[in-house]
Amino acid sequence: MLLGPASSWYARQMSRKREFDEERVLSSALDAFWSKGYTLASMTDISRQSGVGNGSIYGAYVSKAGLFLIVLQRYCASRVETVRQSMESGQTPAEAVARLFAAVVEDCAAHSPSWGCLMLNSMAELGREWPEVREVATAATLEMQSLVRARLDEDDVASPEDRVVLASEIVVASHSLIQYSLLDDDVDALRQLSASVLSRFEPQLSR
Template sequence: MARRREFDEDAFLARSTAVFWQKGYTATAMSDLAEAAGVGNGSIYAAYGSKPELFLLLFERYCESRVDIVRHAMADGATAEEAVGLFFRAVVADCAAHQPSWGCLMLNSLAELGRDWPEVAAVCARAIAAMEQLVDERLARDGIPEDGRATLAAEIVLVSQGLIQFSRVEDDPERLASIADSSLAHLAPALQAA
């Protein structure tokens, strides 16, 4: 029988995600998580098992939250171009919220662990596929021709990931926004309905 958690689980998960995001999986010890969240090591092990089990739980939640950013952006905007612009702006705002930028836990973890930890690579692949599907569905709804649409959706997701990675070396949100706007301008012709 699972032990009742005697701590705020949402706060613990948020703080633990931040620690893994900032330090990386390998450099993070369970004691780091306990200290950041003010929770005892024993309580963490009792509630979540091992460090790998906890990380995978947090990682899946994080990746789902990234998919939600795409979902919300693709639901807004009068046109596909506006929706993509909103998506890029949401990415820039998210990067600006963490200064210095932490990059992306999904991409950081894929680089650190993906070759040796198939579950991490699989979670990333599912998240990216879901993002591309959401973009593709929005493009289809706005009359973008099927021929090349999946590639266009993948390119849009790739631009967002490039912005996130570039935020690790570029700390000026205005410059990131300018790059996002330039990318959108290059994509604009393909975002027009046939």
């Protein structure tokens, strides 16, 4: 998923030997960065939550920025996998999109108040100044769009040109649902909104 320099950097970081429970550290870091944002989250927060000393974390990831980029990459990969699984399920494209929206709502409901989306949050906070963040987010979004478009191609929905736009619109709609959850994370309200959004796509998805 990562492009260019970020790809080789990620590979180097992940090849470093760890002498602690890495999944625990990465999970703690995800919670900290996702709930607080990059700027407000601290390595002390992550150390305290994971039970791993600051020195060990710095030794493994070099810096807060290094740890954050690994966490962001993993998070984006998980979001891409959600799209993949949704598009591979459902007997029709409309049902596949409905499952995607349902997965988005379920993810939003996992935290109250909603934490939104780490990828979108990070783009808003850091995307202008930090090229690697924009690179990871862009690559993930393009892959999501490609997965949706592949399902539309498989079911021969609309014209090839229209499928490109429709796939992008569906991904944007899923992002919009997550952003709306920051204003209103009531699960029933989010489900109603996702059903309404889906109804707008159904005529195109059934052609």
